Amino acid sequence: MDLRKYKVPEIVYGDKSIELVAKYAKNYNAEKIMVVTDQGVIDAGWIKVIEDILNDNYLKYIIYKNVTPNPKDYEVNEGAQSYIQEKCNLLIAVGGGSVLDCAKGIGIVCTNKKDINEFEGVDNIRIPMPPLICVPTTAGSAADISQFAIILNTPKRKKIAIISKALVPDVSIIDGITTTTMSKELTANTGMDALVHSIEAYVSNASSLLTNIHALEAINLINNNLINAVNEPYNMMARNNMMMGCTLAGIAFSNASLGIVHAMAHSLGGLKDLPHGECNAILLEHCIDFNFESCPDKYKDVYIAMGGDPSMESSEVKKHLTEKINQLSNSIGIADSFEHYHIQHHELEEIAINAYNDPCIVTNPRNAEVEDIKMIFEKLIK
């Protein structure tokens, strides 16, 4: 049997689970809390909800809100400085993947007293972070589950992947209501990110039974609920199913890792500061086209999980699976190329090299060289 490891946080989910945030903070002996968030989450009203709960429980807190999409190294370092100055002893992160990743970064910088960019790579965290409670407000990143944090190294204009079990939060409080305030565009982009997590985890060469069952159910849930979640923001069945799909995908990819789609999305998104989910969604069908022959049976399982015909010959599956993904993407308003971002041909070399060096590419089922990656990008910049 292949050697594998598996780690998940304590997961609390369901209606009104957000109200348990103070109980969990007390369980971890909170004396002063840093709530990490961003302006979008504040504007959506979720920080007011959290503040009311903390105030009702006489818990002291400060708010760090200077997080932007594709969280930057200086935001992490600034948050960590403030955490230390204010003598906080617990983190609550309320937001999407950027906020959750920034909070993880703040946690490890505080305890290890090193610049965030020094943690790049796998297993480079020596001292655990303070207790971290996550309240995700998007159904996409699953950073509340995963052992990943993606931070933008601004001097190098490159996203770094920090991967360690030390980044798995202590508690993830998952309440679908927090996703009802997402815009259509954010719902679409984050939902496609979750779909890519589940597919890449399933075909990863580090997958196992423990991750596969979660990945396949995630594909099924996301495929059946994403369009409704985009079109009907207050459809709680769709929102809850997307949250569950995203969580299952998180359990899968946190333990099986990802692949070429994420390696390329990190590289491109880092250099041009682009939305992560959209990058993944645009890349997905082209990366399946590249990977398919390395594991056709696995892609057939993905196709079946998306409602495809189980009796179809594997040789036919590639065409039908990529069509299905393309249809889903188009129906929720995602572009089919990067044309609108005006990426220049001369930028491709650097983007391809950074993707080639991204840790996510290690578990891709097919070996990809810099030239292969460049070829995929070339099809998409037009």
Ligand SMILES: [Fe+2]
């Ligand atoms: Fe992702």
